[in-house]
Amino acid sequence: MSYEHILVDRPADGVGRVRLNRPKALNALNSPLMDEVNDAMLAFNSDAGIGAMILSGSDKAFAAGADIKEMDGKTQIDMLMTVSLVDRFDFKKLTKPVIAAVSGYALGGGCEIALACDMIVASETAVFGQPEINLGIIPGAGGTQRLTRAVGKALAMEIMLTDRKLSAEEALRYGLVNRVAPLDEYMDVAISIAQKVGRRSQVAIRLAKDAIDKAYEMTLAEGLAYERRNFLVAFGSEDKAEGMRAFIEKRRAEWTNR
Numbered sequence: 001m002s003y004e005h006i007l008v009d010r011p012a013d014g015v016g017r018v019r020l021n022r023p024k025a026l027n028a029l030n031s032p033l034m035d036e037v038n039d040a041m042l043a044f045n046s047d048a049g050i051g052a053m054i055l056s057g058s059d060k061a062f063a064a065g066a067d068i069k070e071m072d073g074k075t076q077i078d079m080l081m082t083v084s085l086v087d088r089f090d091f092k093k094l095t096k097p098v099i100a101a102v103s104g105y106a107l108g109g110g111c112e113i114a115l116a117c118d119m120i121v122a123s124e125t126a127v128f129g130q131p132e133i134n135l136g137i138i139p140g141a142g143g144t145q146r147l148t149r150a151v152g153k154a155l156a157m158e159i160m161l162t163d164r165k166l167s168a169e170e171a172l173r174y175g176l177v178n179r180v181a182p183l184d185e186y187m188d189v190a191i192s193i194a195q196k197v198g199r200r201s202q203v204a205i206r207l208a209k210d211a212i213d214k215a216y217e218m219t220l221a222e223g224l225a226y227e228r229r230n231f232l233v234a235f236g237s238e239d240k241a242e243g244m245r246a247f248i249e250k251r252r253a254e255w256t257n258r
């Protein structure tokens, strides 16, 4: 598939990158763009040469939200009869880790798509917010749930009810992002984290990501049982045998991802 609204490349060994590329609309997330993002990321997910993915925009805008011009003409029934925004912006089906590299505006759906990723690296210029309230709507791609889990109820209320924006430093302080880096370094930081993930046993990475995600879905008792299941699965892998042998023999593990 050739893409119109995104750029796809491999900036380093084992790393697949998808860059939103609608600069004139500050990467507003319209349906064709989201279809392309999902297509490209699923392709990387099933590519054995890729260990982790990066989702980014431009230095000026990660994404300024769902496309207001596309939504303007839509009725309630139009929205009901198409793929929901939550599903369209959801990367749950991806088994490999996704790192959002965020610079500039990450607003509305832009903030939500970053929150749907597994980690976020922000440039110092990043601005996070959910300004839907100004449009007479509410976040519709996971913001009320994921942002609230990330920053807590009080701040989430302020962000979504009053359009309070968070700077990159605030986002770091409140636990929304993993790292903040200067504008000319944030992408390298994201790539370096993706490479660190890619160098590990992909069996263990997959099991760990899957279990961490369940922390948002289950009670503690259910989550602990789920973790134990994945832990036992890891014990059946060749990588478990190799990882422990390599430690004892004081050498670097050679993962086979089996």
Ligand code: CAA
Pocket: 024, 025, 026, 028, 029, 064, 065, 066, 067, 068, 069, 070, 085, 105, 107, 108, 109, 110, 112, 131, 132, 135, 138, 139, 140, 141, 143
């Ligand atoms: N949808 C469609 N177009 C958008 C857009 C969006 N979300 N955000 C920006 N654009 C377009 C503008 O219309 C403008 O296009 P034209 O030149 O054709 O007029 C272009 O991008 C540049 O934007 P501005 O001139 O507004 O740039 P600015 O630097 O003055 O302001 C901004 C930047 C503060 C991000 C401002 O564009 C803005 O407020 N954008 C809307 C942010 C927003 O409300 N996002 C939430 C959308 S709803 C949503 O996301 C629902 C959900 O939960 C999924």
